Amino acid sequence: MPAEKTRPDLAGLDRLELEAALEERGQERFRARQIFRWIYRRGVTDTAAMTDLPLGLRDSLADEFALSTPEIGARHRSSDGTEKFLVALGDGRQIESVFIPETPAMTFCVSTQVGCAMACAFCLTGKMGLVRNLTAGEIAGQVRVLANALNMRQTAFNIVLMGMGEPLHNYDETMRALRILADEHGLAVPARRVTLSTVGLLPALERLAHEPLMPNLAISLHAPSDIQRGELVPINKKYGIAEIIEACRSFPLRRRSRITFEYVLLAGVNDSADDARRLATLLAGLKAKVNLIPLNAAAGIPFDRPSDAAINRFGKILADRGVTVSVRKSRGRDIRAACGQLIVEGQKKSPGQKLAVMI
Ligand code: SAH
Helix, strand or coil: CCCCCCCCEHHHCCHHHHHHHHHHCCCCCCHHHHHHHHHHHCCCCCHHHCCCCCHHHHHHHHHHCECCCCEEEEEEECCCCCEEEEEECCCCCEEEEEEECCCCCCEEECCCEEECCCCCCCCHHHHHCEEEECCHHHHHHHHHHHHHHCCCCCCCCEEEECCCCCHHHHHHHHHHHHHHHHCCCCCCCCHHHEEEEECCCHHHHHHHCCCCCCCEEEEECCCCCHHHHHHHCHHHHCCCHHHHHHHHHCCCCCCCCCEEEEEEECCCCCCCHHHHHHHHHHHCCCCEEEEEEECCCCCCCCCCCCCHHHHHHHHHHHHHCCCEEEECCCCCHHHCCCCCCCCCCCCCCCHHHHHHHHC
C-alpha cells in the first residue's frame, strides 16, 4: 500500500515557501499573504474560516495542506506573573513555553526541541535527553498560541529561544520559524526582538554569522576554563572556549548591540573571585555583557545556589574590570518555569528525570 503522502503544513512554511507551494498547485502567489494574515494576525486555525479566500481555494487548501496548531494543555501562573504553558504537539508529545511579563518588555520563552541532547550538568531539561526536534511550525506555533491565549497578537513582545532544547542543534527549523515570525504579513516580530541562546555549536554558530535574519546572540558559557566548562557543558570537549570566543569576535553585530554571555553560578564550582577575574580576561575587548544566573536549584541537580554575597562579589569583580554585568532575576520558580527547570512530567523519563520529578 503506498504510504499516505504527507501534506505540507501551512504553519511550517515561510511565506516564500508557501508562495511556491501555492503556485505549484495552480494558485496565485499573493494568496500566501492572505493566509499569513489569517493564521498569525487573526489567530485562525482552520482554513475554512479564511473567508476572504475563494471557496475553491479554501477547499483545496483543506485537501492539500495540513494546518497544525499546538494545543495549550495546562497553564500555571506564578506569583510574579510569569505563566508556564504546557503545550501538546500533534504526536502527543509535550513541551513547555513560558510568558514572562514586564522585564520590562513582554517576553515569550519558547522551546526548539522536545528534551535536549546537550546534557548540561545543572539543567533539568538536559536530563530528558533529546526526544525529537520541533518543526518550524511547532516553534512558531508556540508563539502563535501564546499570543492568542494572552490576547497579545497586537502587542510588541520579545522572544527568547531559551526554553527546552538547543536551537543550533535544530538549525534549519529554528531559522525557518524566525522567518515565519518576522514576516510583515504575520506577527512581524523583528529579529532584533529575538534572542537565540546556545551552548556554542561551532559550525552552526559560523553559519548563523551569515544569516540574513540575525537574532541577538546569547552564549551559555558558565565557566572561564575548559576544564571547568567540560564538566558542566559536555559539548565543550568538542568545541572549546577559545574557539567559541574566536567565533564571537568575528560575529557580526548590530550597532550598539553586544553578545550576552550567560553564566550559571554554582556554589563552590565556578563562583570564586579567580573565576570572575578569568572571565573578565576572557571577554576583554569583546562587545559583551554577562548575565549571571544564580542556579535554580532542583531535586536531582547536584549543585547549590551561591549566597547573595558570593553572587555580588562575582558581579562586582566583573564590573570593576569594565564588563557590563546583570544578574538574572529568577522568574516563575514556584511553578518550575525558571531557567533550566523546564521538564515535562508524564513523558517517558530517564532515571535521572524520575528522581528529579519525584522529590
Ligand atoms: N540550549 C540553549 C538554550 C537553553 S537557555 C542554551 O544552553 O543556551 C536556558 C539557559 O538557562 C541556559 O543558559 C542554561 O544554561 C540555563 N540553565 C539551565 N539550567 C539552569 C538552572 N538549573 N539554573 C539556572 N539556569 C539554568
